[in-house]
Amino acid sequence: KNEVEQSPQNLTAQEGEFITINCSYSVGISALHWLQQHPGGGIVSLFMLSSGKKKHGRLIATINIQEKHSSLHITASHPRDSAVYICAVTPFVTSGSRLTFGEGTQLTVNP
């Protein structure tokens, strides 16, 4: 079993829909990261969080440390949100900034 599990693996939505991507992890962590990867490979860091909730524009990320679970929400989705969203964690046992990744969620938003 992977240390980081994401669901769903694939998600298709209509423009304007509210989207949720889930991430569960099985190890104690220092931080959890949500990343976005567009075709061509470039990865952008969306959020880094260790507790609570963060919001940036239409994106909201939450984390429940006790339940080892995080969610990424996209409100009023738009075709430009189409990308792969990746959850990654830095385990407690790790020194430094080593990341362990989930498999990613391929999001397609249709106009």
Add this chain to the structure above:
Amino acid sequence: KAGVTQTPRYLIKTRGQQVTLSCSPISGHRSVSWYQQTPGQGLQFLFEYFSETQRNKGNFPGRFSGRQFSNSRSEMNVSTLELGDSALYLCASSRYGDSVNEQFFGPGTRLTVL
């Protein structure tokens, strides 16, 4: 402020050759991490360098090595290339390299081994 840069962006090699990839972090960042991304294995951690010292190493064979220079630029080397080394190689930099620092990714080097 310039982002993380990686060179070259694309590379084609044949089995048995060796390759060196370069990563220049954001100015002021001292930590550089390297990751391999393949369709089958996803994103996997290769190694991390901080202040010219390798701080963490992933589960890759000794053919994969790296180093960091005093200006924080980093290189990774893969010797005796195998077909399975075909992948997107990403580097990421962070300011202090501790677990709660945001990482900034470069555009990647796409390596194809024939």
